[in-house]
Structure formats: structure tokens, C-alpha cells
Amino acid sequence: MSTPVYIFKRILQALPLLFLISLMAFTMLKLSPIDPLAAMRANPSVSQAAIQAEEERLGLNKPAPVQYAIWLTSTLQGNLGVSTTGGSVAVRLMQHAGNTLLLNVVTLFFTWLVALPAGVYAAVHRGKFLDKLFGLITAIGMSMPTFLLAFLFLMFALATHWLPIGGMTSSDFAERDTLSQILDIAYHLIIPVCVLTFVSLAGIQRQVRSNLLDVLRADYVRSARAKGLSEEVVIYKHALRNAINPLITLLGFEFAGLLSGAALTEMVLAYPGLGRLTLEGVLTKDMNLVMASIMLGAVMLITGNLVADLLLKFTDPRITVE
Amino acid sequence: MVSSAAPQVSTPAKVRADLKHTILSRMWKDKVARTALIGLFLLYFSALFADILTPYGMEFNDANVGNAPATLLHIHNDNGELCLPYVYQVKQENDLATYRQTFSEIHTTKYPVKLLVKGESYKLLGLIPMDIHLFGVDAPARIYLLGADMNGRDNYSRLYFGAQKSLTIGFLGLFIAFPIGIFYGAVAGYIGGWADNLMMRFAEAVMSIPSFYLLIGLAAILPLGMTSSQRFALITVILSFISWPGLARVIRGMVLSIREEEFVQAAKSVGMPEVTNIIKHVIPQTASYVVIAATLQVPNFILAESGLSLIGLGIQQPDASWGNMLKAAMDQPNELLSQPWLIAPGFLIFFTILCFNSIGDVLRDVLDPKLSGGR
Numbered sequence: 001m002s003t004p005v006y007i008f009k010r011i012l013q014a015l016p017l018l019f020l021i022s023l024m025a026f027t028m029l030k031l032s033p034i035d036p037l038a039a040m041r042a043n044p045s046v047s048q049a050a051i052q053a054e055e056e057r058l059g060l061n062k063p064a065p066v067q068y069a070i071w072l073t074s075t076l077q078g079n080l081g082v083s084t085t086g087g088s089v090a091v092r093l094m095q096h097a098g099n100t101l102l103l104n105v106v107t108l109f110f111t112w113l114v115a116l117p118a119g120v121y122a123a124v125h126r127g128k129f130l131d132k133l134f135g136l137i138t139a140i141g142m143s144m145p146t147f148l149l150a151f152l153f154l155m156f157a158l159a160t161h162w163l164p165i166g167g168m169t170s171s172d173f174a175e176r177d178t179l180s181q182i183l184d185i186a187y188h189l190i191i192p193v194c195v196l197t198f199v200s201l202a203g204i205q206r207q208v209r210s211n212l213l214d215v216l217r218a219d220y221v222r223s224a225r226a227k228g229l230s231e232e233v234v235i236y237k238h239a240l241r242n243a244i245n246p247l248i249t250l251l252g253f254e255f256a257g258l259l260s261g262a263a264l265t266e267m268v269l270a271y272p273g274l275g276r277l278t279l280e281g282v283l284t285k286d287m288n289l290v291m292a293s294i295m296l297g298a299v300m301l302i303t304g305n306l307v308a309d310l311l312l313k314f315t316d317p318r319i320t321v322e
Numbered sequence: 323m324v325s326s327a328a329p330q331v332s333t334p335a336k337v338r339a340d341l342k343h344t345i346l347s348r349m350w351k352d353k354v355a356r357t358a359l360i361g362l363f364l365l366y367f368s369a370l371f372a373d374i375l376t377p378y379g380m381e382f383n384d385a386n387v388g389n390a391p392a393t394l395l396h397i398h399n400d401n402g403e404l405c406l407p408y409v410y411q412v413k414q415e416n417d418l419a420t421y422r423q424t425f426s427e428i429h430t431t432k433y434p435v436k437l438l439v440k441g442e443s444y445k446l447l448g449l450i451p452m453d454i455h456l457f458g459v460d461a462p463a464r465i466y467l468l469g470a471d472m473n474g475r476d477n478y479s480r481l482y483f484g485a486q487k488s489l490t491i492g493f494l495g496l497f498i499a500f501p502i503g504i505f506y507g508a509v510a511g512y513i514g515g516w517a518d519n520l521m522m523r524f525a526e527a528v529m530s531i532p533s534f535y536l537l538i539g540l541a542a543i544l545p546l547g548m549t550s551s552q553r554f555a556l557i558t559v560i561l562s563f564i565s566w567p568g569l570a571r572v573i574r575g576m577v578l579s580i581r582e583e584e585f586v587q588a589a590k591s592v593g594m595p596e597v598t599n600i601i602k603h604v605i606p607q608t609a610s611y612v613v614i615a616a617t618l619q620v621p622n623f624i625l626a627e628s629g630l631s632l633i634g635l636g637i638q639q640p641d642a643s644w645g646n647m648l649k650a651a652m653d654q655p656n657e658l659l660s661q662p663w664l665i666a667p668g669f670l671i672f673f674t675i676l677c678f679n680s681i682g683d684v685l686r687d688v689l690d691p692k693l694s695g696g697r
Contacts (some may be wrong), residue, residue, distance in 0.1 A: 016523070017523070017526060017527055017530055020523065020524070020527040021527050021530060021531055024527060024528070024531075025531070025539065028539055028540060028543060029539065029542075029543075031543050139676070139679070139680070140676070142679055143621070143672055143675040143676035143679050144672055145625055145628065145629075145668060145671050145672060145675070147628075147629065147632060147648065147652075147668065148665065148668035148669065148671065148672055151648075151651055151655075151658065151665045151668060152665070154655050154658055155658045155659060155662070155665075158655075158656070158658060158659045159659060165655060165656075166655065259532040259534075259535075263532070263534040263535065264534065264629050264632070264633075267632075267633055267652070268632075268652055275534065275535070278535055278538060278539075279538055279633055282538050282539065282541075282542040282635070283542075283634075285542075290539060290542075293535065294531060294535050294536070294539060297531060297532040297535045298530050298531050298532070300532075301530055301531075301532055302530055
């Protein structure tokens, strides 16, 4: 099957899944004793007529299945509705999702940049001092709650004043030129990226190490050594390329885990991402916003898995996607 | 010499007892696992006997010392000689110009730290009425080893009471999530066909929502006017709800291969009902995987609870949990340096998870050498 057809098929498969998720999320929010218009009602400057118009538009006076149908049709038409604090949900969502995506992609990049060499080194020099040191560090990393690490980094930032304390931009961000804006964001990304990288590093480094150890015992590695290939060629050309496949599947899961893990980090570090936006929506009883962000989270997760499967196909020509 | 040549017959029960013995003894021999087991024992022991081990109750507060730093233990008397530890009463002063609180000791009376003092009365394990505390000082002085929170409650004592919630939620969650996950997976794998397909699609849908988003969505459903035990129970249910699908999927995969085994087919052919067959023959085969998965799942429950409480959707004040104690650190990040004890609950969470993970790793090596990944 050619790749575009495969992608198309996967997207078709994802549609019923997304439908099911939206149904679940909607039921969940309907069960909650939430009045989505509470904020409007509490505001004396909003007229009764306006509240009624909004009730009409959201279909709140109609039974739940009809409300779901209204939500579904307007979402399919690309209208995600209005947030209770005013403003379009779509605009806020895109802004925050972009921030979360930036954080996650940078984190993934650094995680692999560190985990791959560290894993290879540990496998090749098994049982040596550095291997044991990595083992200790990853054991700590696997048990470290992201929020604790975030607090520790905050303390470091407070003590040294070298790093910003939370947020994504400085207060004078708007007045800077483009280059200095990029540098400012990079500067603010240091703490969240460090936190998330350290936590997700552990699992990958261990996986690289144990996969490579398995492969190094294989017959073809012994053959490669027997025919006199240098150790570098044996490890990087024969062993590592075979050891890496299961890891690419992991990439998809990793992305999913990051989305959740990043949510707490975002909240602790006041980073304006999707997780913080969702929490805000939940706390202000913003139905439209919460529905949209749950759906977006699911779409990102499913896309992550698809990308991982495609990568697998590119790295290993033996695998044919079905 | 005639040696006793009686043949050794090992009954199935004896073999099982031996196996159990070797698993435990092999775990105990491993230095890491032993340390982790002792660590967990201490944690659960402290949670169980929190009332005795702490100087103050969970809701005890002294509004005069809100946000006070950790009480200093003095071990030198006025002449500079070593003596038994004592504390001074602490006085709060507000600087009206800077709105900063300062705390100073009143050096008039010394309050020695006493062991096994009478204090607030409580019911040990909810049954035995007692009023003995391991240590304490006479009022009006306070012994707050890790400072006071903004309501003037003792952080040190609340860590113990928080442990009661944070540590039990992991196991309670297991008791709900695992039976559901195991049975769901086993049924799907055993029946197969379109039912299997449908069941797995549903499990996938739950898994496709990033867990934390699902978690806060579900937590928002909980009405506000609930008693703390109701809330605790419902949070456990929510945590279980997001964690069963992963297990169900693995169990299903295992069952798919187990149901082709001869002994399952044999039982089927002599007319054993499907449900009995699943419970008696299929599920026990997944035992070692389940034990390992359970050990590694407890940390996830603990993390989820503390995350939820940290953002204010989990256990509510005045109840203590490690997560909602950390909320103080999140709400006032600028105080982290002046009040470093605010993140103490975070370290306890870390330590607990470290123990569970270490035990899980060793357990995996012992129970299932194939899974140990070339170590």
C-alpha cells in the first residue's frame, strides 16, 4: 500500500474514534452540575435578552442529544463557539496549542539527542562506572514527579536570577524586535524543557540500552565481528540500526505521555499551554473550551501515533504498513 | 550408614509454597529491593499510626503563627552547655511599611520538648480512644518542625495525615481498576470476533484522550458540596477509570494466545461454562504480568492524585494530602527560597514512587526473566 493511501485509511479509521471520544467527553460534561452561562448571569451589565439569545444558540433549553447534535454540526463547520470570557475558542486554542506543541517538540528533540548516545554508551560499556551512573540517574528520572523538578528549578532560578521564573515571554516582549523575541522565548523555554527532558529521558535511555544489548548478542553481530569489521561499524551500522525500530514506536507513546506530563509542568511554571488553558476552562465552567481542548488533545495524540508508524516505515524498509 | 532413601514427593501445594518463599527471599536478598521494602514499610507505618507519631492533629491550628518558619530546637542552655532540647514561643510581627511578617522568639520561658505527652485526644485506627503523642511541648509554645502553613497548621503533622490519603489511594485504585481491566480484557480476548472489536475500540477511545485532560474533566464533574470521604472515594473511581484500558489491552493480547492452549480447549470440550473457564483457567495464567503491572501502577495513581490535588481539583482543604499541601508552593513560588519546606511533600511522593519502581523492577527480574531486557 502506498503511503498516501495508508495515511488516508488511518485518518478514516480515526474518525469513528474521535466521534466516540466526543460523545464520551460530552456525556461527561453534561453529567457535571455546571451552568455554562453562570459567568454571564452573574454579570449585571449583561441583559436578560442576551443571556436568552446565548441559551438559544447553545441549545441549552433543549434535551442533551439535540445539544450534542448542535455542537457536532457547528464544530464540523469549523465553529468552536465563544469562550465564556469572550473571544473565539478557536483563536485561544490555536495559540495555546502552538505553545504546547513547541514545548513538546523541543523536548522530544533534546530527549533523543541525549538519550540515544547515553543509551548506546551504556550498552557498549555495560557494567562500567558511567553505565551505573546513568542507571542511577534514570532511576531517579523515572520516579521524579514533573512538578517537584519544576519546583526545584524554580528555586534554582530564584537563588541565582539566571533564569526567568515561569511564563513564556518577558513583560516587554511586544516592544522587542523579532530576533530578540525568539531569544526571549528560548530563554523562557529552558526550565520547562529541562524538566520534561529529564523526566522522559529515563525511559528512552533504558530502552535504547536494553534493545542494543539484545541485538549485540545476535548472530549477525558475531558474524560482523568475525569477518573483522571495526567495532564502530559493527555497533553503529549493524547493531544500532536494528535496535532502533521498537524505539520509534515508543516515540508515539512518548508524545502522548508528554502531552499529559506537560500539562502539570505548564501549570506549575505558568507556561501558557493547552494544559493550563484546559484547567482554566474547567475552573471557569467553560463548556466550549473544555470540549474543544479535549478533542484537540486527542487529535494530537492520534496524529503522534500515526507519525510514529510512518517513521517506522521509512526507517525499516522491511515493514509494510497495512 | 543407612541414609534415609525415602523419595521426596512434592505436592503442588508445597511447590507453590516453595515458589512463594523463593520469590520473597530473592527479593529480600536484593539490596535495592530490601531498602525499598523497608522504606515502604516505614511510610505505611507512619501513615497508620499518624495520630501517635505527630504532635498535633490534622486540623489543629494556631492563627498567631500562620506562615511561621520551622521551630528552632535549642540544645544549649544559657551557659552554652549541652542540655535537653527546648523551644521558645514564637511571636509574629507585621511591618506596616513593607507588609512583611517577621517572627521572633520570646526568650522569657523555655519549653522543653517532652516525650509521650498528653495532647489532643483522637481515636487510634478509628477505634481506640487515646491522647498520647510521641513528642510535644506545652502550650502556648508550638513545636512545628517544618513550619506552619498559612492557617497556622503544623506542616510536619499534616505530612503524616496527608500520607494516609496519598498512600491508600494507590491501592484502592488498584482494587477497582485491575478487576475491571483484567476481566474486560479477558472477556474480549476470549470471545473474539465483533464483540472483541467493539470492546477494544471503546478502550482505545478512553486511551486516546490525554490522561490528564480526561482527569481534570472528570474531576470537574464532582459537585462541590461533598463530604471529604465521598470526594476521596469518587476521585479514586476517576483515577481507576482512566487506568484500566491499558491493562485490558495487554491482558486481551495474552488471553488471545492462552485460549488456544490445550488445557483451555480441553475444559471447553468437556462442557465447562465460558465464564468459569475464563476465571479458572485463563486469568491465572496472566498472574505474573499482573503482579508486576500492579506494582508499577501504584506510582501512577499516587502521581495522578497529587497532580489533581495540586491544581485544586482533588482532595480539598481542610483535609491534607501531599498534593494539596504542595499547592501552597505553587501559589507562592516567590516564597520557595524562604520556606523550602513547602516542597517536602514532593520529596515524599518522589521517595514513595522510587520505592515502588525499584520493587517493580526487581519483581520483574524474579518473576519473569524474559522481560528483564538483557540485564
